[in-house]
Amino acid sequence: MSVLECVDLKKSYGRLQVLKGINFEIKRGEKKVIIGPSGSGKSTFLRIMGFLEPPTEGRIFFKGEDVYASRLNLNLIRSKIGFVFQEPSLFRHLTCLENVKIGLKCVLKMRDKEATEKAIEALKAVKMEEWADYYPAQLSGGQQQRVGIARALARDPEILLFDEPTASLDVELTWEVIDVMRDLARRGVTMLIVTHEIAFAKEVADEILFMNSGRIIESGPPEQILTNPRTPRVKEFLKRLVGGT
Amino acid sequence: MAITKQLSRKASTILEVYDNIMRGIPVLVIMLFLHFGLAAFIPIFRDPFISTIIALGLRSCAFQSQIFRGAMNSVSRDQMLAAVSLGMTKMQIFRHIIIPQAFIVALPGLGSEIALLIKDSSYSFVLGVLDLAKYADILRAAQKSFYPYLLAAAIYVAITLPIASYLDRLGSALKTKYGLR
Amino acid sequence: MLLDYIDFIVQSFVTTLIMTFLGLSGGLVLGILSALGDVYGNRFIRIIIGAYVEFFRGSPLIVQLLLFYFSFPVLTGIKWDSFTAGAVTLMLNSGAYQKGYFKGAIEAVSKDQLLAARSLGMTSGQILRHIVLPQAFRIVIPSWTNEYVSLGLSTSALTVIGLRELTTISKSIAAQTFEPLEVYSLTGLIYLTWISISIKILNYIYSRVKIPGLEISVGAVPS
Numbered sequence: 001m002s003v004l005e006c007v008d009l010k011k012s013y014g015r016l017q018v019l020k021g022i023n024f025e026i027k028r029g030e031k032k033v034i035i036g037p038s039g040s041g042k043s044t045f046l047r048i049m050g051f052l053e054p055p056t057e058g059r060i061f062f063k064g065e066d067v068y069a070s071r072l073n074l075n076l077i078r079s080k081i082g083f084v085f086q087e088p089s090l091f092r093h094l095t096c097l098e099n100v101k102i103g104l105k106c107v108l109k110m111r112d113k114e115a116t117e118k119a120i121e122a123l124k125a126v127k128m129e130e131w132a133d134y135y136p137a138q139l140s141g142g143q144q145q146r147v148g149i150a151r152a153l154a155r156d157p158e159i160l161l162f163d164e165p166t167a168s169l170d171v172e173l174t175w176e177v178i179d180v181m182r183d184l185a186r187r188g189v190t191m192l193i194v195t196h197e198i199a200f201a202k203e204v205a206d207e208i209l210f211m212n213s214g215r216i217i218e219s220g221p222p223e224q225i226l227t228n229p230r231t232p233r234v235k236e237f238l239k240r241l242v243g244g245t
Numbered sequence: 246m247a248i249t250k251q252l253s254r255k256a257s258t259i260l261e262v263y264d265n266i267m268r269g270i271p272v273l274v275i276m277l278f279l280h281f282g283l284a285a286f287i288p289i290f291r292d293p294f295i296s297t298i299i300a301l302g303l304r305s306c307a308f309q310s311q312i313f314r315g316a317m318n319s320v321s322r323d324q325m326l327a328a329v330s331l332g333m334t335k336m337q338i339f340r341h342i343i344i345p346q347a348f349i350v351a352l353p354g355l356g357s358e359i360a361l362l363i364k365d366s367s368y369s370f371v372l373g374v375l376d377l378a379k380y381a382d383i384l385r386a387a388q389k390s391f392y393p394y395l396l397a398a399a400i401y402v403a404i405t406l407p408i409a410s411y412l413d414r415l416g417s418a419l420k421t422k423y424g425l426r
Numbered sequence: 427m428l429l430d431y432i433d434f435i436v437q438s439f440v441t442t443l444i445m446t447f448l449g450l451s452g453g454l455v456l457g458i459l460s461a462l463g464d465v466y467g468n469r470f471i472r473i474i475i476g477a478y479v480e481f482f483r484g485s486p487l488i489v490q491l492l493l494f495y496f497s498f499p500v501l502t503g504i505k506w507d508s509f510t511a512g513a514v515t516l517m518l519n520s521g522a523y524q525k526g527y528f529k530g531a532i533e534a535v536s537k538d539q540l541l542a543a544r545s546l547g548m549t550s551g552q553i554l555r556h557i558v559l560p561q562a563f564r565i566v567i568p569s570w571t572n573e574y575v576s577l578g579l580s581t582s583a584l585t586v587i588g589l590r591e592l593t594t595i596s597k598s599i600a601a602q603t604f605e606p607l608e609v610y611s612l613t614g615l616i617y618l619t620w621i622s623i624s625i626k627i628l629n630y631i632y633s634r635v636k637i638p639g640l641e642i643s644v645g646a647v648p649s
C-alpha cells in the first residue's frame with residue numbers, strides 16, 4: 001500500500017520554477033534515496049511531501065487520500081510523518097527528553113507519563129537515553145541529529161523523511177547518525193532519504209532517484225544507478241562525488 | 246574613556262564606579278544637584294543652561310564609554326593575534342586595528358545615544374531653560390489648545406529619528422561591507 | 427532637618443516604585459503585542475505599530491507627559507489626574523521600547539525550529555506558546571533589565587505633571603529646607619541604591635533561568 005504518492009508535482013517561487021513535474025510513490029516498508037546536485041530541488045520536494053508547504057500544481061496522496069483536494073487536517077497528517085532536517089533543529093530551550101515529548105503531548109495529547117515512556121524508548125533507539133536531561137547546546141552536532149531522529153520517530157510515524165541529515169556534520173559524527181538510520185532501515189521503517197552517503201544508500205535503498213533541476217531524470221535499483229547509469233549527467237555527478245570524498 | 250579602561254586597571258575601577266553612578270541616578274536629579282545644590286559653591290552652575298549641558302555630558306560619557314567598550318571587545322581575538330604576530334605594538338594595534346572596526350560597530354549605539362541626548366535636553370524645562378518643550382508650554386498656556394505639545398513631540402521625532410536611523414543603517418551597511426559581526 | 431521629612435521621602439519613593447511597576451507591566455503587554463503584530467501582522471498593522479513606536483521613542487517623555495496630562499483632556503473632554511495620565515504615558519512609552527526588545531528576541535528563534543515544530547503537527551498557537559515565547563522571554567531578560575533601569579529613572583520626569591514622586595518631593599523639600607545639596611545627594615543615593623539592588627536581583631533571576639546556548643542578548647543598547 002502506498003504511503004506517499006505525488007502526481008505531476010510542480011512548485012514555483014515567484015517566477016522561479018523549482019519542481020517541474022514529479023511523479024513519485026513510496027510503499028510501506030520501502031526505502032528510497034534521492035541524490036542530485038545542490039539547488040536541484042531536493043529539499044523543496046521533501047518539504048512538500050512532508051506537507052510543510054503546498055505545491056503550486058499537482059496532487060499528493062497520503063495513504064491513498066488526496067490531501068489537498070479533500071482538505072484534510074494538515075497538522076493531523078504532519079503528526080504521522082517524521083521529518084529530520086539538515087540543520088539540527090532541536091528546540092533550544094528544551095532538554096532532549098522534552099524535545100521528544102513535546103510533539104507527543106501537544107499534538108497527540110498523550111499524558112505526561114505515557115509521553116515520557118515513549119520518549120525514552122525513542123531516545124534508546126538512537127542511543128541517546130543517557131543524555132535525556134541535557135540541552136541541545138551541550139551536545140555535538142551528531143548527537144543533536146540523533147535526538148532529532150528520536151523526536152521524529154517517537155510518534156510511530158508512517159514514514160520518515162530525511163533531508164541530508166549528515167550534510168552539516170564532521171566525518172566521524174556522520175557515522176553515528178548513519179548507524180542509527182541503518183538500524184531503522186533494518187527494523188523495516190518506511191524512509192525517504194536525501195543523502196550523498198553513497199555506501200549507505202547502496203546498502204539500504206530499494207531505489208535511488210536522481211534529481212536534476214526540478215526533475216527526476218533517472219531512477220532504479222542502487223546497483224544499476226550507481227554502477228551503470230544511463231544518463232551522462234548522473235555518470236558525471238557520481239564520478240565527482242566519489243572523487244571528491 | 247573606553248580606551249583608558251583597557252589600559253589601566255586602577256583607572257578602570259574608578260571608571261566603573263563613575264559608570265554605575267551615572268547609570269543609577271536620573272539625569273534630572275543630576276541637573277537639580279548641579280543647578281541648585283552646587284551653584285552656591287560653583288557659580289557657573291547658576292546658569293541652568295550650563296547645568297543641563299554638563300549633566301547630560303557627564304552621563305553621556307558613561308554611556309558612550311560603555312558603547313565603545315562593547316564595540317572594542319567585538320574585535321576578534323584572531324585579528325589581535327595576527328597583529329601581534331606582525332610585530333605591531335599595543336598602540337599600533339589600537340590605532341590601526343581596533344579603533345577603525347570598533348567605530349563602525351559602535352555607530353548604531355552612538356545614534357541612539359545622540360537621540361537620547363536630544364530628547365533629554367528637554368529636562369532643562371524643569372530648570373527653566375527656554376527650549377522647545379518650554380516654548381510649547383508657553384504657547385499652550387496662551388492658547389489652551391491641543392497642538393503645541395503635539396507639534397513639539399513631532400519636531401523632536403523629526404530630529405531624532407533620521408539621526409538614529411541613519412547611523413543605524415550606516416553602521417549595518419559598513420558592517421556588512423567589512424564583514425564585521 | 428532632613429529626618430523630619432523622612433515620611434514624605436518614603437511615601438514618594440513608594441509612588442516612584444508603583445509608577446515604575448505600572449509602566450513596566452503595561453509596557454510588557456503592549457511590547458509583546460506590538461512585537462507579535464510587527465513580526466506576524468499584515469502591512470496595515472505594521473505601519474500603525476511603526477508610527478506608535480517611532481512617536482514614543484523619538485520624542486521626550488516630558489513632552490509626552492505634558493501632552494497626555496494637559497492636552498488629552500482638552501481634546502476629549504475627559505479629565506484625569508496626574509497619576510492616571512502618568513501611568514498611561516509610562517506604559518505607552520515603555521511599550522514602544524519593549525516592542526523592539528521582544529521583536530529581536532522573537533526573531534532570534536531560528537526558522538529551523540519553527541519548521542521542525544510545524545513538521546510535528548503543532549498549530550501556530552502551540553508553536554507560539556511552547557517554542558517561540560519561552561525562548562524569547564529568556565533571550566529578552568538582559569535588554570529588559572536595561573528597560574527597567576531606564577524607565578525607573580525616567581519616572582523622575584513625572585515631576586512636570588506634579589505627581590508626588592521622589593524627584594517632585596525632593597524639589598519641594600529642597601525649597602523648604604534651603605539645603606539642596608543634602609537633599610539632592612540623598613535623592614541620588616536612593617535612586618542609586620534602588621537601581622543597583624534591582625540590577626543584582628534581575629541578574630540573579632537571569633542566571634537561574636538561563637539555559638545553555640540561549641544566553642545571546644539582542645540589541646542591548648541602553649536608550
Ligand SMILES: Nc1ncnc2c1ncn2[C@@H]1O[C@H](COP(=O)(O)OP(=O)(O)O)[C@@H](O)[C@H]1O
Pocket residue numbers: 013016018036037038039040041042043044045
Ligand atoms: N522558500 C524559497 N523561496 C525562494 N526560493 C527558494 C525557496 N526554497 C528554495 N528555493 C530555491 O529553490 C531551488 C532549490 O532549492 P532546494 O530545494 O533547497 O535544493 P536542494 O535541496 O536540492 O539543494 C534553489 O534555487 C533555491 O534557491
Ligand SMILES: [Mg+2]
Pocket residue numbers: 042043164
Ligand atoms: Mg537541500
